[in-house]
Amino acid sequence: RLNRGMWFQDFLPSNVCPINAKANTFYGIMFDAGSTGTRIHIYTFVQESAESLPELEGEIFESVKPGLSAYADQPEKGAETVKQLLDMAIDAVPPHLWKKTPVVLKATAGLRLLSEEKAQALLLAVREVFEESPFLVPEDSVSIMDGSYEGILAWITVNFLTGQLSGQSQDTVGTLDLGGASTQITFLPRLEETLKETPGDFLTSFEMFNSTYKLYTHSYLGFGLKAARLATLGAMNMEAVDGQMFRSSCLPKQLEAEWHFGGVKYRYGGKKEGETGFRPCYLEVLEVVKGKLHQPDEIRGSSFYAFSYYYDRAVDTNLIDYERGGILQVKDFERKAKEVCDNMERYKSASPFLCMDLTYITALLKEGFGFRDNTLLQLTKKVNNIETSWTLGATFHLLQSLGLTY
Numbered sequence: 001r002l003n004r005g006m007w008f009q010d011f012l013p014s015n016v017c018p019i020n021a022k023a024n025t026f027y028g029i030m031f032d033a034g035s036t037g038t039r040i041h042i043y044t045f046v047q048e049s050a051e052s053l054p055e056l057e058g059e060i061f062e063s064v065k066p067g068l069s070a071y072a073d074q075p076e077k078g079a080e081t082v083k084q085l086l087d088m089a090i091d092a093v094p095p096h097l098w099k100k101t102p103v104v105l106k107a108t109a110g111l112r113l114l115s116e117e118k119a120q121a122l123l124l125a126v127r128e129v130f131e132e133s134p135f136l137v138p139e140d141s142v143s144i145m146d147g148s149y150e151g152i153l154a155w156i157t158v159n160f161l162t163g164q165l166s167g168q169s170q171d172t173v174g175t176l177d178l179g180g181a182s183t184q185i186t187f188l189p190r191l192e193e194t195l196k197e198t199p200g201d202f203l204t205s206f207e208m209f210n211s212t213y214k215l216y217t218h219s220y221l222g223f224g225l226k227a228a229r230l231a232t233l234g235a236m237n238m239e240a241v242d243g244q245m246f247r248s249s250c251l252p253k254q255l256e257a258e259w260h261f262g263g264v265k266y267r268y269g270g271k272k273e274g275e276t277g278f279r280p281c282y283l284e285v286l287e288v289v290k291g292k293l294h295q296p297d298e299i300r301g302s303s304f305y306a307f308s309y310y311y312d313r314a315v316d317t318n319l320i321d322y323e324r325g326g327i328l329q330v331k332d333f334e335r336k337a338k339e340v341c342d343n344m345e346r347y348k349s350a351s352p353f354l355c356m357d358l359t360y361i362t363a364l365l366k367e368g369f370g371f372r373d374n375t376l377l378q379l380t381k382k383v384n385n386i387e388t389s390w391t392l393g394a395t396f397h398l399l400q401s402l403g404l405t406y
């Protein structure tokens, strides 16, 4: 481990060693290669002394669509999208700090679902982009992240940003992340019972800022919002079937369209004959979630932070404000799902999947995780102007491993 006081001494003579804050500024670049898009987070930190925790000063955020997995057969083209984003960091980070600024990319469920060969080709192409950049490229800088880390690091981010990880406070909040291809649930169990009743692979000890947290966390691959659409349509793992039409009672009756996900084209549509609306849709979606997820008793009454697609769909249906977010109950999603599904004509201008998405969110929360109708969900996109993403937790973890912080 490096001496934490050392990192700036290489570029400043010791007699002007900084006491002023500006000289203690450093940066970290974290890429989130998600299933639906690639995002860059450039974090600025200030560390007052070797003993204190680094303070987060700000974030620069940018994203591109589609995600890397859409370039499964063109790895170089995929890597080019990463390079475009990395060029932003060239402008954002002062040149004398480039060599000290680590750059890391972590891919999530989109790449987990690709074949090993295609995923590795994409990662290698990105690695080459990093090597050609002026930044610090740590070992293992481009990888597919383990699903349990995704939940833990998002939990670290949210609880850091809400001030729960500093001082004596132990009022941590659980987190729910709903991505395109996978979904995560993470919380700090308070009841001995929970620890006893939970399968071992749902519990992980994690060290951060000189504390150890024993967290409940799980990532469900294939249970992200877009993967759930495919599962509901019966099209999951069906890429071999050419030109087949997948139909659902969660879609407008007359609809027929095409949809690309993970580099595969699907044809889908409504059920011209037969029932459509919330009830038949809920039954279809139940098939996807019922009995597939672990239900810890402890969460039934507690409130959770929810982001990503929980947030997006709540915004789309005016349940919350895009800028401010808000607090919802589980039953608010159900009420909206009924309203949209039973009036699909009225919601024609919105996404044809709006009914299916809201119904899936309702079923996932109630029948999947076992939340109560009145469980509170705090929907947040940003806390203190910082994105609530696992990437901040990942950056702290990276700085820790490089010896730049605890």
Ligand SMILES: O=c1[nH]cnc2c1ncn2[C@@H]1O[C@H](COP(=O)(O)OP(=O)(O)O)[C@@H](O)[C@H]1O
Binding pocket: 032, 033, 034, 035, 036, 037, 039, 067, 108, 109, 110, 178, 179, 180, 181, 182, 183, 224, 307, 308, 309, 310, 312, 381, 387, 388, 389
């Ligand atoms: O940094 C972020 N800020 C805001 N929203 C984000 C960020 N990262 C991901 N999202 C949200 O994540 C969802 C897409 O999930 P993603 O593409 O990460 O799939 P995955 O997690 O299954 O790989 C969308 O709701 C998108 O708005």
Ligand SMILES: [Ca+2]
Binding pocket: 034, 035, 108, 179, 180, 308
């Ligand atoms: Ca994600």
